[in-house]
Amino acid sequence: MVKRTSFEGDACPIARSLEAIGDWWSLLIIREALFGVRRFGEFQNKLGMAKNILSARLRSLVDHGILETAPASDGSAYSEYLLTPKGRGTFPILVALRQWSEEFDEHPEEIATILVDREKGRPVKKLEMRAEDGRLLSPADTTLKPRPASRRRSA
Amino acid sequence: MVKRTSFEGDACPIARSLEAIGDWWSLLIIREALFGVRRFGEFQNKLGMAKNILSARLRSLVDHGILETAPASDGSAYSEYLLTPKGRGTFPILVALRQWSEEFDEHPEEIATILVDREKGRPVKKLEMRAEDGRLLSPADTTLKPRPASRRRSA
DNA sequence: CTTGTGTGGTTGCATCATAAAACCAAATGG
DNA sequence: CCATTTGGTTTTATGATGCAACCACACAAG
Numbered sequence: 001m002v003k004r005t006s007f008e009g010d011a012c013p014i015a016r017s018l019e020a021i022g023d024w025w026s027l028l029i030i031r032e033a034l035f036g037v038r039r040f041g042e043f044q045n046k047l048g049m050a051k052n053i054l055s056a057r058l059r060s061l062v063d064h065g066i067l068e069t070a071p072a073s074d075g076s077a078y079s080e081y082l083l084t085p086k087g088r089g090t091f092p093i094l095v096a097l098r099q100w101s102e103e104f105d106e107h108p109e110e111i112a113t114i115l116v117d118r119e120k121g122r123p124v125k126k127l128e129m130r131a132e133d134g135r136l137l138s139p140a141d142t143t144l145k146p147r148p149a150s151r152r153r154s155a
Numbered sequence: 156m157v158k159r160t161s162f163e164g165d166a167c168p169i170a171r172s173l174e175a176i177g178d179w180w181s182l183l184i185i186r187e188a189l190f191g192v193r194r195f196g197e198f199q200n201k202l203g204m205a206k207n208i209l210s211a212r213l214r215s216l217v218d219h220g221i222l223e224t225a226p227a228s229d230g231s232a233y234s235e236y237l238l239t240p241k242g243r244g245t246f247p248i249l250v251a252l253r254q255w256s257e258e259f260d261e262h263p264e265e266i267a268t269i270l271v272d273r274e275k276g277r278p279v280k281k282l283e284m285r286a287e288d289g290r291l292l293s294p295a296d297t298t299l300k301p302r303p304a305s306r307r308r309s310a
Numbered sequence: 311c312t313t314g315t316g317t318g319g320t321t322g323c324a325t326c327a328t329a330a331a332a333c334c335a336a337a338t339g340g
Numbered sequence: 341c342c343a344t345t346t347g348g349t350t351t352t353a354t355g356a357t358g359c360a361a362c363c364a365c366a367c368a369a370g
Contacts, residue, residue, distance in 0.1 A: 012266075014252045018252070041345085049329085050329050051330095052328085052330090053327090077336090085259075093251040096247040097168070100247070101172045113168075114301075115298075118296050119290075127284060131274070131277065131280065137272060137279060139243070140273075142279060143270075159354095178356095195317075205360090
């Protein structure tokens, strides 16, 4: 089989997240969902993608627990696609991608929008990584350790 | 043409970043590079991917200014692939992906490693988004504004 | 100089995923 | 009821992926 390699069993959390949202469209669908988009046709209009792959992606996102289908919410008998807490938890990923573009894009003048603090209308600061005690950490200040064995179940 | 849709001209910074690193392998290559991997064969061994697509991905990453080829560095006459500043700038994206897995993965016990503060050996805190004045921001505290027109060129 | 071996790729298929468009059924809407 | 919109599925063509085979070069031994 030449099957597209799956990262499902991989022990790396980055690979595991890519398994769920590492394709071309998923993060854009999530972006729209965070903006309040819920309906199939609305996703299709905003993203301009083919309906068959939108259908496949939505199903995949539901399977991964990122979206869930709700029966109605406004009058019509159609169903909607809503973000789960896991889905809303992708927000920092989207912010990180956005800030990376804002900082390094070759043509930043083509970027249409900036993320701002709603209260003051000023751009948000770059995402910060901190230690438990609050110290600001750079990449070099971090390292990887093997995950400690779970204590909940001994054998 | 059925060409795989390109986000190159898109005004959304998230789409633009996905254009560069939104495929299955690029972020994993960058992850290895952040770990110090430099050589073709080393990437191939660690990631277990086909050599032709590794070749294509490395070229794409070089074209996007994320990697650069350095002539040698150790004795051998082969070239190496090094991260540029733009490449190292993806670190928060990888951290965000990792933390998302750590928080929401269905089988967290399968995750092998955790990211820790090198000094204390304790897990790093979740990425924080802050306003210019330092206030901690939730997603709901933010909004998008149109990018102000560049002042450098009036017309 | 010749042979051998490892590195760093490219080239050929076979297969999978994606995309566009056609199609279709149920739900509205007049 | 008939027409249109919504929310998809099916069909078909093409691009991307994956494996294996091949190849060029460097380097070392004989």
